[in-house]
Amino acid sequence: MNVMMNRRPDRPALLLVEDLHVAYGKAEVVHGASFSVGEGEFVVMLGRNGAGKSTILHAVSGLVPSRSGRVAFAGQDLGRATARTRVQAGIVPVLEGHRVFTSLTVEDNLLIGTYANHPRGDRSKLGRIYDLFPELAERRHLQASRLSGGQQQILAVGQGVIAEPRLLILDEPSGGLAPIVVDRILTVAHELCRAAMAVLLVEQLVEKALRHAHYGYLLETGRIAGEGTPVTLREGTLLERVYLGGHA
């Protein structure tokens, strides 16, 4: 692995994935992926449609079983742990097409994000989320169905952040939303990284993602085809190859 200055090699990896294989039935779609996310690091996983990005995020979150390989988090082997145990350990996913509960208010949706550690919801965590997302504070008593698509996506991210993840997993937060919403989400996620949260992001908006990331991996049909800092990735021909399917 390249040792990059802003990879903080002095610190142990928060998430360490080694030789991960994931299959749906007999069809293996992730063929031995190895990657890591450091404490407080913002890492992006890039790759074309169907490359296996969401599958990797699901496997790390414990939502699909891995066939083999190692998933270690904060030094603990979580490869066979349930999704709930992983949330309690600090791995919180906000997955593609994540839907909030539209019949509930914004505030009740946020409280759901605290349930893993607090069966009746922890109101003391709301203030921080409202500071981070004033658009949610203004609408706290509105039914989520009355929010725009962008606001609902911000609510979904808020629901993840309120759980106080050590690693926030974001699968295509852009989801066809206005670029300004995507910028807003990535900017907040980036700021949170300074407060010791790490981010593992999958995003089709490559340039936006690289603007916020410390490090990136390129996934090509279930294999890591390359990795590096945003500067390195932009300079090389790999991005082009991975996205256009040409040959370097």
Ligand SMILES: Nc1ncnc2c1ncn2[C@@H]1O[C@H](COP(=O)(O)OP(=O)(O)OP(=O)(O)O)[C@@H](O)[C@H]1O
């Ligand atoms: N539940 C499933 N059952 C069977 N095959 C699946 C399932 N989910 C995904 N696949 C297949 O696994 C491969 C990887 O899919 P995955 O959704 O992980 O890719 P992705 O990189 O997230 O793509 P996209 O950019 O379109 O979101 C694809 O060939 C897909 O068709």
Ligand SMILES: [Mg+2]
């Ligand atoms: Mg996907």
